Amino acid sequence: MTFQQLGIDQDICDALDSRGITTPFPIQQQAIPIALSGTDVIGQAKTGTGKTLGFGLPLIQSLGLEPGQGVQALVVVPTRELAIQVASDLEIACSNRVTEVVAIYGGKAYEGQVAALKRGAQVVVGTPGRLIDLSKQKLLDLSKIKFMVLDEADEMLDLGFLPDVEKLFAYTPAERQTMLFSATMPAAILNLARKYQNKPIHIRIQDPEEGKTKADIKQFIYRAHALDKDEVVGRILQAEGRGKTVIFVKTKRASAKLTEELIDRGFRATALHGDMSQEAREKSMIAFRTGKKEILVATEVAARGIDVDDVTHVINYSVPEDEKAYLHRVGRTGRAGKLGVAVTFVDWEDMARWVHINRELDLGTPEPVETYSSSKHIYTDLGIPEGTKGRIAKPRVDKPAGEKVSSERSRAEKLQESKSAAPKRNRERRRNYKNASEPKA
Incomplete structure (x- = not known):
């Protein structure tokens, strides 16, 4: 199975191939054809199984070779680090297109993120708080969203972001295509899917012999x-x-x-x-x-x-x-x-x-x-080699915090002693000079 066989355009396949990404994972094999058909998807698979390209490739392809200016696809993620990573993966996939991806998250200056939006970025990957903030300031327009993804939905729930996520759904058109991905499916996430998705197909990727933790x-x-x-x-x-x-x-x-x-x-x-x-x-x-x-x-x-x-x-x-x-x-x-x-x-x-x-x-x-x-x-x-110790470098020998002060004090004390001894040395010199000058008997 190849990405091209799943219906992905050649230029996207070439971009992936340049990074050694040639074989789709199970979640990608199932999610991509469904998403390309325009159907809403619920994807359930454990973290690290390739969900990003499962929604990312249909998202990029749906925007076309020359998408118009302005935000048309929104990916909502729970953390700043994940926003950066997902945006990076999407940038690789659309590197042969004019499509621009921007990561939007808190804890970083607004200027660069706003500048990317003003340039006409079509894909936004962001955390709920900053997305809502920019939307309220009229700096982020979500009214033309065609494709919306909620990634790591169960983590959103754990971190208390579900009310913010609902606000973001409210900012987007009802006729959008929506994909929801999550490792687990608690009741609150299923309720979210029922409320905001249109007849979604539920994909669940799990090895029948796999336990609750990943078999690998x-x-x-x-x-x-x-x-x-x-x-x-x-x-x-x-x-x-x-x-x-x-x-x-x-x-x-x-x-x-x-x-x-x-x-x-x-x-x-x-x-x-x-x-x-x-x-x-x-x-x-x-x-x-x-x-x-x-x-x-x-x-x-x-x-x-x-x-x-x-x-x-x-x-x-x-x-x-x-x-x-x-x-x-x-x-x-x-x-x-x-x-x-x-x-x-x-x-x-x-x-x-x-x-x-x-x-x-x-x-x-x-x-x-x-x-x-x-x-x-x-x-x-x-598989630790026999005789291995827990150190591969010599321990640093840091000077005690007071050593410099002590040495400076020592020099000061020596100087003081030298000054104190000076009169005595001078008297001894005069006495020696006088004795040397007197004629011997």
């Missing part, structure tokens, strides 16, 4: 100890085949601290958390996507919507809040048909939460094995 993710659960975790992580990061890695932590402070620790150990790590400015977060994500940094240490909220296909490992430095958070976290790996590894550390105080997650997801590990950095099973489980 190997999962390891260890009962680890707080003081030994960094050393365990350092050894896991040297496992055979380990590529880009996302490490999830509980707090912003933990993200910054662990990132610094890993850098000290010689690893190329970068942080992603809510205290960072939007510019810093974008730089961090760009460095991670391009491979300049290979480890992303992220908090739960900051990492929602991360869409990077070549993440090989996910490490839950601490247990997620619930089974949904667990699925979102481990779903960052095992994407686009590739195998992934997910490692979860369970502290003693987190055992009750873990028992709940394990039961809800049928993971079969109610009692995680007690694990230390020296435990043999982590070497065999994860």
Whole structure:
């Protein structure tokens, strides 16, 4: 099966082919022909299964080779990072066309986004808050929308965006074509579909033998100890085949601290958390996507919507809040048909939460094995070379904060002592001179 066989125009196929994208995934094979026919779609598939091109290619093709000026397609996503990623994927697909894509999200200056709209961008990918803001200011006109997509709908629900999403639907024409994609289908999302879609076809992609978590993710659960975790992580990061890695932590402070620790150990790590400015977060994500940094240490909220296909490992430095958070976290790996590894550390105080997650997801590990950095099973489980330690660089030897002050004080004290001793030295010189001048008996 090829994209051309699905009905996608040659120029779009050529654009994809230039990036090595030649074979459509199951969700794309089913969604693309239906969407090209103009029918509304509900697409249900786990994160990382290729949903972006499933709606993106029909969207671009429906606008034609030379779309007129102004916004005609709207993709609503839950997070800034996902807005950037989806816009980037759509730009690749329409690189042989004049179609312009703009990402619109909060935390960044309005000027560049508004300028792209004024130039006549036809496709907008954005987060609900900024989209509504620009619409109210009459800077974003959604009255000519032909194609609307709601991506990661269940995350929208989790983050409390559904009222904003309903406002956006109200800004668009009723006769638009609407596609809704979600990993899960809670009642609120189904109600949304009934209210705003017109006789949608429901596509559900799941392997019959697949459990509640993705079958292409190997999962390891260890009962680890707080003081030994960094050393365990350092050894896991040297496992055979380990590529880009996302490490999830509980707090912003933990993200910054662990990132610094890993850098000290010689690893190329970068942080992603809510205290960072939007510019810093974008730089961090760009460095991670391009491979300049290979480890992303992220908090739960900051990492929602991360869409990077070549993440090989996910490490839950601490247990997620619930089974949904667990699925979102481990779903960052095992994407686009590739195998992934997910490692979860369970502290003693987190055992009750873990028992709940394990039961809800049928993971079969109610009692995680007690694990230390020296435990043999982590070497065999994860393919870590024998004798590996958790550090690939010598530890930095930073001068104590007070050393410079101390040395300056020391010099000052020496100078003072020198001044104090000067009169005594002068008296000794005069006495020696006098003795040398007197005639010897």
